[in-house]
Amino acid sequence: MLSILRTIWDVFLHAFHKRVTIQYPEQKAYLAARYRGRIILARDPDGGERCVACYLCAAACPVDCIALEATEDPTGRRYPAWFRINFSRCIYCGFCEEACPTYAIQLTPDTEMSEYRRQDMVYEKEDLLVAGPGKYPGYNFWRVAGVQIGGKDKGEAEREDPPVDLRSLLP
Amino acid sequence: MTRLLSPHPIWALLGILFFALNIAAFLIWYERRLLALWQDRYGPNRVGPFGLLQPLADAVKMFFKEDWVPPFADRWPFIGAPAIVAATVLLGFAVVPFTSGIVITDLDIGLLFFLAMSSLGVYSVVIGGWASNNKYALLGGMRAAAQMLSYEVFMGLAVMGTVILAGSFSLGDIVAAQQRTIWYVVPQFLGFVLFLIAGAAETRRLPFDLPEAESELVAGFHSEYSGMKFGLFFVGEYLGVTLISCLITVLFLGGWGGPGLPGLVWFLIKMFGFISFFILLRAALPRPRFDQLMAWGWKLMLPLALANLLVTGAVVLAVH
Numbered sequence: 001m002l003s004i005l006r007t008i009w010d011v012f013l014h015a016f017h018k019r020v021t022i023q024y025p026e027q028k029a030y031l032a033a034r035y036r037g038r039i040i041l042a043r044d045p046d047g048g049e050r051c052v053a054c055y056l057c058a059a060a061c062p063v064d065c066i067a068l069e070a071t072e073d074p075t076g077r078r079y080p081a082w083f084r085i086n087f088s089r090c091i092y093c094g095f096c097e098e099a100c101p102t103y104a105i106q107l108t109p110d111t112e113m114s115e116y117r118r119q120d121m122v123y124e125k126e127d128l129l130v131a132g133p134g135k136y137p138g139y140n141f142w143r144v145a146g147v148q149i150g151g152k153d154k155g156e157a158e159r160e161d162p163p164v165d166l167r168s169l170l171p
Numbered sequence: 172m173t174r175l176l177s178p179h180p181i182w183a184l185l186g187i188l189f190f191a192l193n194i195a196a197f198l199i200w201y202e203r204r205l206l207a208l209w210q211d212r213y214g215p216n217r218v219g220p221f222g223l224l225q226p227l228a229d230a231v232k233m234f235f236k237e238d239w240v241p242p243f244a245d246r247w248p249f250i251g252a253p254a255i256v257a258a259t260v261l262l263g264f265a266v267v268p269f270t271s272g273i274v275i276t277d278l279d280i281g282l283l284f285f286l287a288m289s290s291l292g293v294y295s296v297v298i299g300g301w302a303s304n305n306k307y308a309l310l311g312g313m314r315a316a317a318q319m320l321s322y323e324v325f326m327g328l329a330v331m332g333t334v335i336l337a338g339s340f341s342l343g344d345i346v347a348a349q350q351r352t353i354w355y356v357v358p359q360f361l362g363f364v365l366f367l368i369a370g371a372a373e374t375r376r377l378p379f380d381l382p383e384a385e386s387e388l389v390a391g392f393h394s395e396y397s398g399m400k401f402g403l404f405f406v407g408e409y410l411g412v413t414l415i416s417c418l419i420t421v422l423f424l425g426g427w428g429g430p431g432l433p434g435l436v437w438f439l440i441k442m443f444g445f446i447s448f449f450i451l452l453r454a455a456l457p458r459p460r461f462d463q464l465m466a467w468g469w470k471l472m473l474p475l476a477l478a479n480l481l482v483t484g485a486v487v488l489a490v491h
Contacts, residue, residue: 004456011455014209021213 034135035109036092039085041125042106042134049129050104050141053080057096057105065089066096075150077142083128087113088121102141106134184265184275191264195409196226202409202450209454230402238398245302252299253400256292256407260414263288267417268343270427270434281342282334285418286327289373292411293319296375296382299404300392311391314461315382318372321468322379326369328476332362332483333422346426354425361479363423365472367448370419372468374411377453381461416445 022029031037042050053070071081096105115121133139148154155162200215200223207214215222240249266281268274278284293316300312333355334340337348349355356363372379383391393404420426420441427434429441459467 008451008455011209012451014211017211019213020211023213 031109031111033109035111036094036097036107038087038108038110038113039090039096039123039128040106040108040130040134041083041104041128042130042136043132044140044142045133045138046140048077048142049079050102050133051080051083052078052102052104052141053083054078054101056099056101060095060099062093062095063089063091073150076147077149080125083125085123085128086121087123088118103134103136103139104141108134180275183273186273187264187267187269187275188261191261191410191413192406194413195406196230198409198412198446199229199405200225201446202453205447205450206454209451233399233402236398238400241303241305241395243304244395245304248298248302249395250400252295252302253396253403253407254295255298256295257403257410259288259291259295260407260410263414264410264417266342267414267421268346268426269417269438271343273435274343277341277343280340282330282340282345282422285342285414286323289326289411289414290319290323292373292407295404295407296392299396300382303392303395305395307388307390308392308394311382311384311388311394314384314388315375315392318375318379318381318464318468321465322369322372322472325365325468325472325476326373328473328480329362329365329369330422331480332359335480335483335487342421342426346421346428349425350428354423354428356423359423359479359483361475362483363419365476365479366419366422367445368472370415371449371452372464374408374415374449376408376412376449378456378458379464380458381464384458386458412446412449413442416442416449419445 044050051068053068055068055070058064058066058068065086066084067086068080068083070078072078092107094107097107100106113121142149142152144158146154146157146160203225204214204216204222215225218224218228240246263285265275266278266284268277296315296319297312300308300310300315303309333345336352336355336358337345339345339348345355375382381391382388383393385391388394393401396404417438420438424441427438429437432440
């Protein structure tokens with residue numbers, strides 16, 4: 001009986017507690033830096049596209065919302081001809097970010113992407129590409145990869161030894 | 172001024188009808204705001220200033236809902252049941268004296284009339300539950316019948332103490348007697364508590380909402396109801412809360428009596444205090460099991476009410 005009265009009193013005291021509600025459009029909730037929200041495609045520090053169109057993100061995606069087509073520029077550097085994410089399917093699981101070998105695809109703390117038309121939920125490459133390198137500012141895939149592209153020959157990557165001359169007998 | 176304070180019965184009737192129905196609608200907003208207050212939230216605060224137009228938005232929504240009668244239901248009782256609860260509760264307002272002048276009819280047996288009307292309200296629930304032809308609705312209706320029966324008994328007995336003290340069944344006389352002596356919450360404190368509990372059970376409010384216990388019975392007796400028919404059950408419940416709060420005010424807290432302010436203001440302050448308390452009960456207490464509810468009613472409340480009646484009668488007899 002007394003416990004009932006105490007419960008009533010305790011609940012009454014909640015009238016003077018701090019509200020937990022966030023009045024959304026005016027106030028915004030804090031989203032952590034690694035929150036999994038809207039997906040972006042990041043760029044190298046020198047401004048080139050990071051994505052090498054390896055299809056690993058599309059393969060990892062459990063809801064098949066990522067589609068792209070690979071192509072190559074004349075110097076041998078791979079990039080996606082088009083890149084499409086259907087955000088009305090995306091479940092924001094972050095598997096694409098985990099699968100990405102070049103830190104190109106990243107999830108950002110942004111959730112405000114409602115649209116009136118469903119078609120507007122489909123983002124093309126120009127909607128996804130951002131100006132900066134995202135979460136990994138110093139990283140440049142083509143500078144550490146031992147692949148020959150325009151402006152960077154074999155053996156010129158970071159921490160890469162020059163190629164061995166197979167025809168020379170010298171050590 | 173005197174005409175305003177003691178209007179013609181027709182005007183009193185229209186005024187009270189207008190007042191009661193608007194209070195019932197306003198309570199939808201008030202209850203949600205208060206529950207939110209006690210759960211560290213804000214509640215509806217977007218529609219209009221402080222969310223005050225929320226009941227209007229709810230009503231518009233409810234009118235646009237499909238008004239569906241299930242093909243397996245017993246059609247006419249199903250349609251009629253929601254009207255009964257609203258009608259009986261509104262009839263109950265007929266005997267409530269808001270001030271010395273504002274009362275529709277001050278019957279000699281006003282208190283009995285109120286008890287009769289609040290008992291008739293159970294027909295609505297039972298008929299609605301039966302006519303729905305749905306096992307959950309039927310279970311809800313059965314529970315309502317059993318609950319109302321057992322809580323009606325000591326509800327009537329609990330107020331008999333005030334009747335003995337005032338020497339009249341007329342609600343106006345009871346208030347007048349309190350103004351001559353003392354508010355009956357003091358000499359009849361036990362009766363006051365019993366009536367408060369019985370009132371919560373009578374209006375099927377939490378924690379006594381077993382007829383519609385949503386965790387077990389979907390929505391109990393109104394499982395099959397939609398649109399404005401559901402809305403009428405809803406309004407009936409809020410009208411019931413208002414009526415019980417009015418009755419507690421009249422029987423135990425001296426009605427419109429109070430220093431300084433006009434009588435009607437005092438009445439409304441006391442009434443809203445009790446409405447808020449009923450909402451606080453809802454916020455604070457869990458629902459008991461059905462057998463616990465029954466055991467409480469018959470084994471604890473009824474003996475207490477009888478003892479209260481016996482002691483009150485003996486004291487009054489000894490004094491005279």
